Amino acid sequence: MQGLLKRSVRNILRIPARSILLGLLIFVVSFLTMMGFTIESGTKTSIMNIRRSLGNDVRLSVNFRELMRRYQQGEDVEIPTLTEEIAKKLLSSKYVINYNFVISQNATSDTIKPVEINISTDNMRQKAGRIFGFGRQDQQQTFRLVADLKPELSNDFRNGNKQIIQERFINQQDLSNKAYVVVVDKLLADKNNLKVGSQFDLKLSDSSKSFNVMVIGICDEKTSTDEQNSFSAMSSNTIYIPYTTLKEIVKSIDPNSADVITYAMYYLDNPLNADNFKKDAQKLGIDTTKYMLNANDNLFNRIAAPIERVSSFSRVTIIGILIAGAIIIMLLMSIVIRERKLEIGILRSLGLKKGKLAAQFAMEALIITLVATILGGVIGGALSQSVANALLNKEINAQQQAFEQRGFMMMVQRDANLSNRIQERYSELTKLEVKIGVNEVLKLCGVSLLLVLCVSIISIYSISRFEPMSLLVSRS
Amino acid sequence: MEEIIRLENVKYSYKSGGNEVRAVKNATATFYRGRLYSIVGRSGSGKSTLLSLMAGLDLPQGGEIFFCGKSLKEIDRDHYRSHEVGIIYQSYNLIPYYTAYENVELALDVLGSRIKNKDELIYGVLEKVGIDREKAKRKASRLSGGEQQRVAIARALSIDPKLILADEPTGNLDSETSDEICKIFLKLAHEDGKCVVIVTHSKEVAKLSDKIYKMKDGVLQEAKLISQRELAEEDLTLS
Secondary structure: OHHHHHHHHHHHHHOHHHHHHHHHHHHHHHHHHHHHHHHHHHHHHHHHHHHHHOOOEEEEEEOHHHHHHHHHOOOOOOOOOEEHHHHHHHHHOOOEEEEEEEEEEEEEOOOOOOOOOOOOOHHHHHHHHHHHOOOOOOOOOOEEEEEEOOHHHOHHHHOOOEEEEEEOOOOHHHHHHOOOEEEEEHHHHHHOOOOOOOEEEEEEOOOOOEEEEEEEEEEEEOOOOHHHHHHHHHHHOEEEOOHHHHHHHHHHHOHHHOOEEOEEEEEEOOHHHHHHHHHHHHHOOOOOOOEEEEOOHHHHHHHHHHHHHHHHHHHHHHHHHHHHHHHHHHHHHHHHHHHOHHHHHHHHHOOOOHHHHHHHHHHHHHHHHHHHHHHHHHHHHHHHHHHHHHHHHHHHHHHHHHHHHHOOHHHHHOOOOOOHHHHHOHHHHOOOOOOOOHHHHHHHHHHHHHHHHHHHHHHHHHHHHOOHHHHHHHHO | OOEEEEEEEEEEEEEEOOEEEEEEEEEEEEEEOOOEEEEEEOOOOOHHHHHHHHOOOOOOOEEEEEEOOEEOOOOOHHHHHHHOEEEEOOOOOOOOOOEHHHHHHHHHHHHOOOOOOHHHHHHHHHHHOOOOHHHHOOEHHHOOHHHHHHHHHHHHHHOOOOEEEEEOOOOOOOHHHHHHHHHHHHHHHHOOOOEEEEEEOOHHHHHOOOEEEEEEOOEEEEOOOOOHHHHHHOOOOOO
């Protein structure tokens, strides 16, 4: 062993050009793969952080996108209804730790007027209508009634977009009593001179039957910038009502719709289990052509897209480099072995066994690989943050340009479902922090061993082919 | 006399340019300890192939070679080459970027056993063939042809083999150096008790041998034990 090591070191040092060439090649492979591994790992962490930051909630609703697709293909489409019975199926998933069912209905009133929406462009008006569930014609005439089975989980309040500024929000007692009480927005209250205790009439759209409700609390937007004002106004026409009350009103109009809900929210034990939960849903019989589960997927995709592109770029780079590197190293080794035929012949004629000779070549490769990998790994790791930043900035700029062209930029910054918490962290979430961990080091060691293996395979193959007699006799 | 190596109807052929070349045909001979043998013959007569078979670099396709009574087929030929045979080539076959010392050390490394006073052994064997310590530290590529051949002999001797096989050891050397190398071989056979077999073109080398074999078209013929005068008259015109 000592002789083997000594001979290997001697051979490396005595023919520096050969060793440097091989070492340089392995250095480049190690350098680039280390960079790839750290960037890849950084993107995974960032994507997990984004998923965590978007919360652990998953929304079940009618899959209008799929229905629209089928409709556009000329199929006869019947709009399915989402019922409590269907939504309750998912409660048996082990990932669900809490849930909320929500009914949302459009309503009109003869006694109060909605807050006027001042939207500058038709385009934005259309988007507003899409988000808040009313058409362009009647958007200034309607209110949106929202009823949560669990008021403490009401979406607008939970994600920090709204807060109660007077009295209280709807509670369990209101639900138990099926009380005709509501919480209104400050803008709506101001416009109609409503105070806690005021009463007014409402009627559901498509119904002439009106009902009287009493204001028990007033809420307000937490933050409101100029560009958000239009959306704030639309949101101001949202009126919160007890779940049981709205259900009773709907039932009185159409008994068949008593069990219908607009959507269900499920809160998971871990945001990273969103995909597992979706798989569970399929197992539990949720028809994905009719219903969709959305774990803030649009938002997630929008924030994570540049990072995912960097991730796939680094993944492709790693694979490409490994394949190209292995091929080049094997070719180089076959040339080196050819050049060392005399040495092989001499050693074999001296009685050195093929295995020991192959071990010597492998040892030489191992030493060169070890040195080149350490250098490549350290330098690659050190430069990976700068490279990751450059790649990510390029991707973000490309995405921003694409959004600007499509007029979506504002939507990215202010999504109806985008909580203030997420907005504040938007730039932080789209950062890519790479670091060298044990995993990356182990992976690089794996790559090094793979390279040594490539070199050894070529050595063993060549050595087994060469016979000392032909090598030396022909030379003589 | 102690038999070192015996050939019994040894046959060997190989393909060259699509034709089969019968390099060795039914070669039979016995080589003893303490003797210097020469195998002479024209180029391509099969001398070097026969020597390679005796060195265990390949096995004969017919017949058998026995080393100290054991067939080469039955023994580990790598072990045979590393422990029992010292091989010397016309082109020296030294590793050019190793020093003379390291080239000799290589044979000892292959031998595998831990050797006490390795330095002394290596320098001793090099001095025996006329390579001093200063030259021992030079790379093989920086030594003259004669010096390289001396290093090759030293490498062969370092393992203290029973059998020394030399393929045209003086082929690349001037006559003066050639004489010196021949004296070394003679001494190895007659004083150190080695069995030395030399394949050669040279009359001068053959003259020193205890026995001469002639190789012609793959056939090994035992030359009669001849006197110096007779040898001078023998037709060894080879090329």
